[in-house]
Structures are given as structure tokens and as C-alpha cells.
Amino acid sequence: MGWLFEPGWWANGTVRTALLVGFVVAVTSAVVGIFTVMRGQSFAGHALTDVATAGGAGAFLAGVAPLVGFVGGGVLGAGAMDAIGVQRVKGRDIATGVVLGAAMGLAALFLFLSARSSSASGTTQLVLFGSIFTVSPSTLPEVSWLSGAVLVTLAAVARPLLLSSLSVELAAARGVRLRSVGLIFMVVLAVAVGMSAIVIGAILSTALLIGPPASALRVARRVGRAVALAAGLGVLATWVGVLFAYDSYYWFPSHRSLPVSFFVVAAIVVEYLVASVLRRRTRPAPVAASEPEGWT
Amino acid sequence: MRATAQHPRRWHRVGIALAMAVVAVGLSGCNSGGSSASGVIAAVGAENQYANVIAQIGGRYVHVAAIMSNPSVDPHTFEVSTSVAQVVSQARLVVQNGLGYDQFMTQLESASPSSSRRVIDVQHLLTLSDATPNPHLWYKPTTMPIVAAAIERDLAAMAPTHANYFAARLARFRSSFAPLTAQIRAFRARFAGDVVATTEPVADYLLTALGLVDATPWRLQADVMNGIDPAPEDVATLQTMIRDHHVAALCYNAQVTSSVTLALRSLAQSAGVPIVAVYETMPEPGYDYQSWMSAEIHALTLALTTHHSTTELR
Numbered sequence: 009m010g011w012l013f014e015p016g017w018w019a020n021g022t023v024r025t026a027l028l029v030g031f032v033v034a035v036t037s038a039v040v041g042i043f044t045v046m047r048g049q050s051f052a053g054h055a056l057t058d059v060a061t062a063g064g065a066g067a068f069l070a071g072v073a074p075l076v077g078f079v080g081g082g083v084l085g086a087g088a089m090d091a092i093g094v095q096r097v098k099g100r101d102i103a104t105g106v107v108l109g110a111a112m113g114l115a116a117l118f119l120f121l122s123a124r125s126s127s128a129s130g131t132t133q134l135v136l137f138g139s140i141f142t143v144s145p146s147t148l149p150e151v152s153w154l155s156g157a158v159l160v161t162l163a164a165v166a167r168p169l170l171l172s173s174l175s176v177e178l179a180a181a182r183g184v185r186l187r188s189v190g191l192i193f194m195v196v197l198a199v200a201v202g203m204s205a206i207v208i209g210a211i212l213s214t215a216l217l218i219g220p221p222a223s224a225l226r227v228a229r230r231v232g233r234a235v236a237l238a239a240g241l242g243v244l245a246t247w248v249g250v251l252f253a254y255d256s257y258y259w260f261p262s263h264r265s266l267p268v269s270f271f272v273v274a275a276i277v278v279e280y281l282v283a284s285v286l287r288r289r290t291r292p293a294p295v296a297a298s299e300p301e302g303w304t
Numbered sequence: 305m306r307a308t309a310q311h312p313r314r315w316h317r318v319g320i321a322l323a324m325a326v327v328a329v330g331l332s333g334c335n336s337g338g339s340s341a342s343g344v345i346a347a348v349g350a351e352n353q354y355a356n357v358i359a360q361i362g363g364r365y366v367h368v369a370a371i372m373s374n375p376s377v378d379p380h381t382f383e384v385s386t387s388v389a390q391v392v393s394q395a396r397l398v399v400q401n402g403l404g405y406d407q408f409m410t411q412l413e414s415a416s417p418s419s420s421r422r423v424i425d426v427q428h429l430l431t432l433s434d435a436t437p438n439p440h441l442w443y444k445p446t447t448m449p450i451v452a453a454a455i456e457r458d459l460a461a462m463a464p465t466h467a468n469y470f471a472a473r474l475a476r477f478r479s480s481f482a483p484l485t486a487q488i489r490a491f492r493a494r495f496a497g498d499v500v501a502t503t504e505p506v507a508d509y510l511l512t513a514l515g516l517v518d519a520t521p522w523r524l525q526a527d528v529m530n531g532i533d534p535a536p537e538d539v540a541t542l543q544t545m546i547r548d549h550h551v552a553a554l555c556y557n558a559q560v561t562s563s564v565t566l567a568l569r570s571l572a573q574s575a576g577v578p579i580v581a582v583y584e585t586m587p588e589p590g591y592d593y594q595s596w597m598s599a600e601i602h603a604l605t606l607a608l609t610t611h612h613s614t615t616e617l618r
Contacts, residue, residue, distance in 0.1 A: 019540075142533050143563075
């Protein structure tokens with residue numbers, strides 16, 4: 009295995025922190041992502057990454073930890089999207105798009121201001137594309153608490169959430185408070201996006217949120233299995249990304265290593281391609297490629 | 305003319321002061337132009353250490369503005385504002401570092417072409433190729449005397465009537481450099497071969513001149529300077545050197561920070577490795593170029609003798 013794990017891999021504190029934080033984030037993102045894909049809210053998830061970008065940039069300006077900005081910005085954005093009317097399917101994309109544009113404008117302002125007023129270096133790179141190798145070990149407990157809160161909340165609303173994803177009318181008839189459930193899910197989604205931003209940056213966090221669940225839903229037939237598979241795929245992609253980024257130091261004579269985010273996203277894409285091939289083999293004639301079928 | 309330049313009469317001083325005020329108003333307000341009839345030359349130093357040397361040579365016949373002077377801002381990520389563009393467009397003498405460190409200056413100059421403007425690009429002055437990896441040229445003790453001479457040459461060409469004044473100020477600059485040169489020589493004799501670490505290549509030229517060995521992987525320094533994440537391998541190398549006291553001090557760039565450099569700083573503090581704050585631009589107020597460099601060398605001396613940390617120059 010020496011060819012796979014380059015020298016110092018097992019003893020490197022930075023790597024250990026990256027693997028642990030990456031694990032927690034990937035699992036959380038995958039679980040939230042399953043619901044996001046099933047509810048058809050991928051675009052909302054992407055818009056939240058832009059809000060998280062603004063939050064992360066604002067965190068640098070205010071001098072607080074990036075995680076606080078990513079998550080805080082995302083939650084505020086979720087609230088804004090809910091207020092504008094992301095609940096109604098009609099006009100949902102417009103509300104999402106408006107928030108997205110405003111958030112990126114704010115991000116541009118915050119990045120400009122922090123470049124002008126602080127000594128922080130590489131802020132844009134960190135906010136947009138992530139910087140898992142610079143995450144401090146003290147982030148791990150914070151991320152774990154957030155993850156716990158997200159998973160417990162999801163477990164509590166899983167039934168009404170699934171029902172309203174299946175059929176809004178049916179859920180309403182069964183007495184599901186659609187608006188509350190939708191808002192709770194948006195907040196959970198925002199927190200998950202903010203956490204992914206720590207690993208692969210705010211802009212790329214959709215990849216971790218949507219990619220592994222989309223792959224899992226292509227091959228798994230039950231929600232429980234899809235969640236487990238998505239979590240496994242997410243963790244695998246994250247760890248492979250960390251490993252390759254570490255190894256890339258030894259690939260070139262100049263010892264110029266490549267960024268983690270690139271490898272994570274590449275692994276996610278490969279996973280999705282493999283899942284698509286598997287699905288075609290097991291089911292020769294897919295009915296509707298874009299519609300998940302795992303939850304029946 | 306010589307007598308006037310060396311012993312200016314009182315009314316002359318008042319006149320110059322008034323003219324400088326007029327120029328200052330012109331610079332901040334409308335487009336009145338930097339080359340006023342009074343003979344005070346509007347000059348710009350892209351970094352305040354160059355502005356300081358312009359002022360030391362130009363004295364009362366020059367009004368100097370510095371573009372980058374905030375010690376808590378990373379100059380590598382500097383963003384140009386319209387007021388900066390205006391100051392540069394009106395300047396008749398510009399001193400800039402080059403090597404991409406202040407690329408925006410070249411852009412601003414070409415945005416407002418002027419045949420009467422003289423630009424001293426320190427990279428070109430020292431005939432350094434664009435591939436020179438470390439742009440922090442002002443930390444090289446040989447740089448500023450050359451820059452000062454070039455400034456004197458240009459000012460004398462622009463205001464020949466004050467040529468003797470500028471020549472005298474250059475001579476004074478050179479003699480004020482002598483103690484610094486002596487300080488460097490003494491340091492070298494005492495500490496040559498000592499090993500230190502850095503978070504960024506900011507003071508590397510000075511460390512070399514002082515005979516110190518910088519054990520930090522160059523890639524890590526360059527990555528921090530360029531705002532990308534250093535490889536975990538390089539970070540681990542530096543952490544081990546600090547933990548094992550392989551290095552006698554950590555030169556910490558207080559102006560370009562990231563979570564990596566902050567973590568290295570606290571590691572050095574907990575391991576008992578003294579920290580020496582180094583700066584991209586001259587800390588103000590209270591320093592000129594010579595006293596700034598002298599203070600850095602003094603801080604290094606303290607670190608290597610008494611393990612005393614200098615976390616900021618004030």
C-alpha cells in the first residue's frame with residue numbers, strides 16, 4: 009500500500025483533521041442531499057451555496073471563524089428564500105434566483121472589503137473553493153455538534169418531509185404543516201451547505217450535497233439504503249480527495265501539490281458515472297432519468 | 305544658487321509651505337496637476353518605504369504620497385481605488401517595486417500617459433529578471449542606496465535649480481546608512497549560520513544578508529505569499545522544525561496571515577521559539593526606512609540572545 013499512501017500520511021495532524029472533519033461533513037451532506045434531490049430542491053441548494061459564500065466572506069471581514077459565516081449566511085439566506093416564497097413551486101426558481109444574485113453581490117463586496125482591510129491571505133480561494141488542509145482541529149467538535157443537530161432534526165421531520173416530497177396534496181390531507189416542514193428543511197439544508205463549504209468551498213459544496221445522493225438514488229431502491237449508500241459515497245469521495253491531494257505532492261519533481269476540492273469533485277463525478285453504468289445494466293430502459301425512484 | 309539651496313531664507317520656507325499646501329489640496333481635490341509652478345514635485349511611492357526614501361532625498365521640494373502603507377493589510381491583495389488612480393496620474397516621479405508586487409501601478413501609469421513622468425521601477429533598476437522569485441526587494445540592504453541615487457538623479461533632472469540640495473540630501477542618506485551597515489556586519493559576525501524559520505519570504509533578503517539560514521521550505525513561503533494553501537507535507541516539515549527547536553526564531557509576517565500562519569505562530573509560542581514580526585510595508589508612525597530595518601535586526605538579536613519575542617514593531 010506504500011504506493012497509495014505516501015510518506016507521513018498516517019502521522020500528519022493536518023491530514024487527520026481533514027479526514028475526520030471530511031467524514032462528518034460528507035455524511036451530513038449526503039443525508040440532507042437525499043431529501044434535497046427527492047424534493048427537487050437542488051437549485052435551492054445551489055443558491056444557498058452562494059449565500060454561504062457571502063457569509064464566509066463576511067466572516068473574514070468580521071474576524072470570526074469561516075464556519076460561523078458559512079452556516080450563519082446559509083441560514084439567513086434560507087429564511088430570505090422562505091420569506092420571498094420558495095415554498096410555492098410556481099415562482100420558486102425566481103425567488104431562489106433573486107436571493108442567489110443578491111448573495112453573490114454581497115460576497116463580492118465582502119471579499120473586496122476584507123482584501124482592503126485585513127492581513128488575511130487567500131480569502132477568495134478559501135471561501136469559494138475550500139481549504140480543508142487549513143481547518144483547525146478545534147473545528148471538529150463544532151462540526152460534529154452541527155451534524156448531530158442536523159441529523160436529529162431530519163429524523164424528527166423525516167416522515168412528513170417524505171410525504172410532502174411524494175405528494176403535496178396527500179401530505180396536506182394528512183395534516184402535515186407544509187410550510188413549517190419546508191422551512192425546517194431549508195434551514196437544515198443551509199447548515200449542511202455551510203458545513204460542506206468547509207471541505208470544498210462554498211461554490212463547490214453543491215457537489216458534495218447533490219453528487220453522492222444522486223449517485224445513490226440511481227442504484228438504491230429504498231430510502232434507507234440510498235441514505236447509507238450516499239453517505240458512503242460522500243465519505244469515499246472526500247477521503248479519496250484528501251488522499252490524492254496529499255499524494256500529488258510526490259507526483260511532480262517540483263512538489264507542487266494540487267487542491268483537495270478538485271479531487272473530491274472529480275471523485276464525485278466518477279461515482280456518478282459508475283452509478284449510471286450500473287443502473288443501465290440493472291434496468292435497461294430507465295423511465296425518467298431525472299426522477300429518483302428510490303423512495304417507493 | 306548654491307547658497308540659496310543650502311541656507312534658504314525664511315520667506316522662501318513660507319512660500320514652499322504654502323505651495324505644498326496648494327499641491328496637497330490639488331491632489332485631493334480637482335485636477336490641478338502635480339507639477340505646480342512653485343517647483344514642488346508631486347511624487348508617489350507605491351509602498352511607503354519607497355515614499356520614505358523619496359522624502360528623504362526630495363525634502364521640501366517634493367510632495368510624496370504613499371499608496372500602500374497600512375501595516376494590517378496584505379499588499380498582495382491590494383485593490384486600487386479611484387483616488388489612488390488620480391494621485392498616480394498627477395505624479396511626476398513614481399517609485400515602484402516591480403516583480404508583479406505592485407502591478408496595478410504599471411496599469412495606472414499607462415492609463416494616464418505622461419511624457420513628463422519619471423518612473424523608477426526597482427526591479428528594472430536592479431536589472432532583475434521577471435523570474436526572480438522573491439519580490440520583497442527593499443529587504444535587501446543594497447537596494448535602497450541604489451534607489452536613493454536614482455531618485456536623486458531624476459529629481460535633479462526635473463528641478464536642476466535644486467540639484468545641489470538633492471545631492472546633499474543623498475549624501476546625508478548615505479551617511480545615515482552607515483550605522484545600519486555596521487549593525488548588519490556585527491550581527492553577521494555573531495550569528496552567521498544560525499537557523500530560523502519564516503511564514504513568508506518577506507524578510508528573506510535581510511536574513512541572507514545577516515548570514516542566517518532560512519530552513520523553511522520555499523514552496524510553503526511562496527504558497528502563503530500567493531494566497532494558496534501550502535501542502536500538508538511542507539507544513540508538517542516546518543512544524544517539526546519548530547517543535548524540535550531546530551530553528552532559533554520564527555519570522556512571522558504580520559501583514560499576510562492565514563489559518564496556517566496563525567497556527568504556526570501559536571505552535572512557536574507554545575514550543576518556546578521566539579517570534580519576530582516582519583512587515584511588508586514600513587510600520588508607521590515612528591519609523592523611517594533605516595530605523596525600521598534597524599528595529600528588525602534588533603528584534604532578531606533579542607530573539608537569538610534572550611529568546612524574546614517581538615510580536616509587533618511599535
